[in-house]
Amino acid sequence: MSNWLDKIVPSLIRSETKKKQDIPEGLWKKCPKCEAVLYRPELDKNLNVCPKCDHHMRLRARKRLELFLDPDNRIEIGADVEPVDRLKFRDSKKYKDRLSAAQKGTGEKDALVAMRGEVEGVPLVAVAFEFSFLGGSMGAVVGERFVRAVNVCLEQRLPLICFAASGGARMQEALFSLMQMAKTSAALEKMKAEGIPYISVLTDPVFGGVSASLAMLGDLNVAEPNALIGFAGPRVIEQTVREKLPEGFQRSEFLLDHGAVDMILPREQMRERLAAILRKLQSLPAA
Amino acid sequence: MNPNYLDFEQPIAELEAKIEELRLVGEDSEINISDEIERLQQKNVALTEQVFSDLSAWQVAQVARHPQRPYTLDYVKHMIEDFDELHGDRHFADDAAIVGGIGRLEGQPVMVIGHQKGREVKEKVRRNFGMPRPEGYRKALRLMEMAERFKMPIITFIDTPGAYPGIDAEERGQSEAIAYNLAVMSRLKTPIISTVVGEGGSGGALAIGVCDQLLMLQYGTYSVISPEGCASILWKSAERASDAAKAMGITSGRLHELGLVDKVVPEPLGGAHRDVPLMAASLKQQLIETLDQLQALSMDELLQKRYDRLMSYGIA
Numbered sequence: 156m157s158n159w160l161d162k163i164v165p166s167l168i169r170s171e172t173k174k175k176q177d178i179p180e181g182l183w184k185k186c187p188k189c190e191a192v193l194y195r196p197e198l199d200k201n202l203n204v205c206p207k208c209d210h211h212m213r214l215r216a217r218k219r220l221e222l223f224l225d226p227d228n229r230i231e232i233g234a235d236v237e238p239v240d241r242l243k244f245r246d247s248k249k250y251k252d253r254l255s256a257a258q259k260g261t262g263e264k265d266a267l268v269a270m271r272g273e274v275e276g277v278p279l280v281a282v283a284f285e286f287s288f289l290g291g292s293m294g295a296v297v298g299e300r301f302v303r304a305v306n307v308c309l310e311q312r313l314p315l316i317c318f319a320a321s322g323g324a325r326m327q328e329a330l331f332s333l334m335q336m337a338k339t340s341a342a343l344e345k346m347k348a349e350g351i352p353y354i355s356v357l358t359d360p361v362f363g364g365v366s367a368s369l370a371m372l373g374d375l376n377v378a379e380p381n382a383l384i385g386f387a388g389p390r391v392i393e394q395t396v397r398e399k400l401p402e403g404f405q406r407s408e409f410l411l412d413h414g415a416v417d418m419i420l421p422r423e424q425m426r427e428r429l430a431a432i433l434r435k436l437q438s439l440p441a442a
Numbered sequence: 443m444n445p446n447y448l449d450f451e452q453p454i455a456e457l458e459a460k461i462e463e464l465r466l467v468g469e470d471s472e473i474n475i476s477d478e479i480e481r482l483q484q485k486n487v488a489l490t491e492q493v494f495s496d497l498s499a500w501q502v503a504q505v506a507r508h509p510q511r512p513y514t515l516d517y518v519k520h521m522i523e524d525f526d527e528l529h530g531d532r533h534f535a536d537d538a539a540i541v542g543g544i545g546r547l548e549g550q551p552v553m554v555i556g557h558q559k560g561r562e563v564k565e566k567v568r569r570n571f572g573m574p575r576p577e578g579y580r581k582a583l584r585l586m587e588m589a590e591r592f593k594m595p596i597i598t599f600i601d602t603p604g605a606y607p608g609i610d611a612e613e614r615g616q617s618e619a620i621a622y623n624l625a626v627m628s629r630l631k632t633p634i635i636s637t638v639v640g641e642g643g644s645g646g647a648l649a650i651g652v653c654d655q656l657l658m659l660q661y662g663t664y665s666v667i668s669p670e671g672c673a674s675i676l677w678k679s680a681e682r683a684s685d686a687a688k689a690m691g692i693t694s695g696r697l698h699e700l701g702l703v704d705k706v707v708p709e710p711l712g713g714a715h716r717d718v719p720l721m722a723a724s725l726k727q728q729l730i731e732t733l734d735q736l737q738a739l740s741m742d743e744l745l746q747k748r749y750d751r752l753m754s755y756g757i758a
Binding site for chain 2: 242244245246247294295298302324327329330332333336337340341342344348364366367369371372386391395396398400404413414415
């Protein structure tokens with residue numbers, strides 16, 4: 156696409172049109188990994204995992220929780236916490252405008268959804284990052300909602316499961332966003348002191364301030380297959396060390412090899428396996 | 443260009459060179475030029491005051507990274523007596539980008555931990571430009587837990603561009619090392635005072651910066667990402683670093699206004715490097731006062747305050 160068009164057409168619209176050129180109708184989706192053209196209802200039934208190459212495509216936060224939690228007894232936590240632009244931050248766009256665009260685009264107020272619910276009858280609190288909301292970045296709302304979820308866990312002695320998908324801290328909230336790392340980590344330390352389980356599930360991708368705080372602090376750290384996970388992004392590392400990164404660098408399997416995660420779980424096993432683990436950690440009878 | 447002066451300090455450098463020249467001439471000649479030197483020195487003070495009275499956020503970032511800026515071990519030398527540096531994380535290595543050890547602050551035993559940059563090329567490389575690897579954070583954690591056991595307050599000095607973004611750092615769990623420090627520091631049963639003495643670079647800074655009181659030198663900076671990094675992502679150009687520095691509010695004054703920094707410690711005219719003993723003395727005074735206030739609290743009060751403070755971040 157020519158440069159002048161790049162400049163005047165907002166990027167979201169651009170990628171939409173591009174998709175339409177590649178794929179016949181909205182009923183079809185191309186796997187970003189193996190490029191197989193997939194029938195959407197089929198893909199949905201397969202939890203957004205490519206049936207051809209097993210690639211775990213990203214899931215929206217609400218969809219993630221809907222698939223993970225039992226259908227009954229769900230209560231959302233912290234939905235009333237909404238973002239405020241305290242710094243009146245402005246780069247090439249106003250932060251305020253970026254926020255409203257993200258809210259319109261995702262239907263979410265910010266990048267984390269938290270719910271109390273059950274998984275195979277085990278009561279728990281689950282939170283999920285919305286990567287489509289400013290790259291799942293952690294600002295004050297994400298931090299506050301996460302802490303409120305932790306507080307529900309502490310009050311009701313419920314385990315916590317977090318599905319992380321985030322580029323890191325939210326730059327537009329500057330130092331306030333950095334402090335969310337300390338805030339969420341401190342809250343998790345209370346859970347540890349109380350002996351309440353916390354499982355961190357790392358999904359594609361997890362980087363920066365989210366990786367270097369709540370996402371790595373699980374009693375168990377679990378990854379979805381082939382997720383990209385690290386502190387610094389691959390491009391930054393490449394520029395710093397000026398060498399080619401090893402094959403499979405920062406993928407789930409790399410993290411398992413290096414001792415950063417306990418296991419890799421395919422999406423279809425997530426409910427069953429995590430429920431069984433939580434039963435053991437809480438001395439509940441087997442299902 | 444004098445490499446020991448920043449771009450915007452060059453007029454000061456020129457004036458100082460002139461004064462120095464006059465001094466040399468004065469020594470050789472019969473003519474008394476001390477009046478002229480005196481006049482120029484006054485002019486120099488006025489000029490420096492003027493230049494430093496209105497620094498932009500980006501200029502402050504330059505001062506924070508000034509090649510002559512005092513580093514952790516300079517402060518240790520000037521304010522800590524009887525210092526023993528301790529080494530290693532007991533697992534993998536000793537990271538020279540973070541230093542730590544036990545010493546005395548006005549007689550009281552304390553644990554001192556800080557980022558350490560190098561002065562000469564070789565030393566810079568050895569210190570990895572003050573960018574720690576996981577073993578640096580794990581050494582810091584080991585020393586902090588030791589401080590808790592022996593009831594020593596912890597004094598940290600923050601001065602890093604950020605945690606090292608390298609292949610080896612990723613392999614050894616950079617994220618986990620930082621995260622674990624954040625979690626543990628929130629509950630350590632001993633007072634923690636952190637001071638941003640230079641650059642507070644993101645998670646790599648915070649990993650030794652969870653504290654009861656946060657001090658910041660006047661020309662220090664503290665931010666979630668470097669101005670260059672922010673500019674290259676949000677403006678798609680590292681050239682816009684000065685805009686990014688301004689937008690993020692990385693200076694001590696702004697952060698104090700926002701309630702994120704407790705005390706700003708004024709620097710000598712022209713920055714900390716112009717008078718290191720003076721800088722160290724006034725920071726030492728602040729540390730002693732702050733520590734007195736923290737030690738007046740019971741342990742439960744101290745920990746509750748630390749936790750409440752962490753929970754208050756970002757909620758208006």
